[in-house]
Amino acid sequence: xxxxxxxxxxxxxxxxxxxxxxxxxxxxxxxxxxxxxxxxxxxxxxxxxxxxxxxxxxxxxxxxxxxxxxxxxxxxxxxxxxxxxxxxxxxxxxxxxxxxxxxxxxxxxxxxxxxxxxxxxxxxxxxxxxxxxxxxxxxxxxxxxxxxxxxxxxxxxxxxxxxxxxxxxxxxxxxxxxxxxxxxxxxxxxxxxxxxxxxxx
Numbered sequence: 001x002x003x004x005x006x007x008x009x010x011x012x013x014x015x016x017x018x019x020x021x022x023x024x025x026x027x028x029x030x031x032x033x034x035x036x037x038x039x040x041x042x043x044x045x046x047x048x049x050x051x052x053x054x055x056x057x058x059x060x061x062x063x064x065x066x067x068x069x070x071x072x073x074x075x076x077x078x079x080x081x082x083x084x085x086x087x088x089x090x091x092x093x094x095x096x097x098x099x100x101x102x103x104x105x106x107x108x109x110x111x112x113x114x115x116x117x118x119x120x121x122x123x124x125x126x127x128x129x130x131x132x133x134x135x136x137x138x139x140x141x142x143x144x145x146x147x148x149x150x151x152x153x154x155x156x157x158x159x160x161x162x163x164x165x166x167x168x169x170x171x172x173x174x175x176x177x178x179x180x181x182x183x184x185x186x187x188x189x190x191x192x193x194x195x196x197x198x199x200x201x
Contacts, residue, residue, distance in 0.1 A: 080142035103173035
């Protein structure tokens with residue numbers, strides 16, 4: 001009897017991430033995983049131990065990709081504040097089939113598992129906290145660069161920024177009209193730009 005073709009771990013994790021992001025932890029069945037990963041149940045458990053462990057790996061993958069994307073935005077931008085403002089505008093430029101038009105996987109996971117799966121919920125809180133730290137670091141960099149007033153609080157600004165990102169992603173997920181969504185993203189971007197310290201003569 002011939003053996004199954006060896007799986008590619010990176011491909012399998014990407015497929016699991018997309019499936020779990022779409023359906024959530026509880027609504028994803030083993031049959032769903034078999035189809036998405038193109039693996040038999042025994043192979044899935046041999047490779048990933050359990051559905052929960054596979055979900056944790058997929059969640060970690062989502063976080064790492066999200067953090068890397070944000071860091072790249074910071075590096076490419078003319079200034080930290082420009083990067084933070086453009087982060088909002090970038091959502092309005094997403095193609096109709098872009099997977100980032102869905103609600104954040106971390107947010108969805110917190111809602112889905114907060115009272116049912118403590119380990120997954122705890123990991124999610126840690127990832128959300130880590131993203132908050134990324135945002136805070138960007139505001140701190142803007143302050144160091146002289147873009148923000150010395151009196152500004154990067155931690156407080158990061159909390160508001162993260163809340164706005166969550167709201168914006170939810171609006172996309174719910175199908176807000178393109179014109180209204182673009183205006184919402186622009187309002188959030190302008191709020192960031194409004195923090196900029198203007199040079200005085």
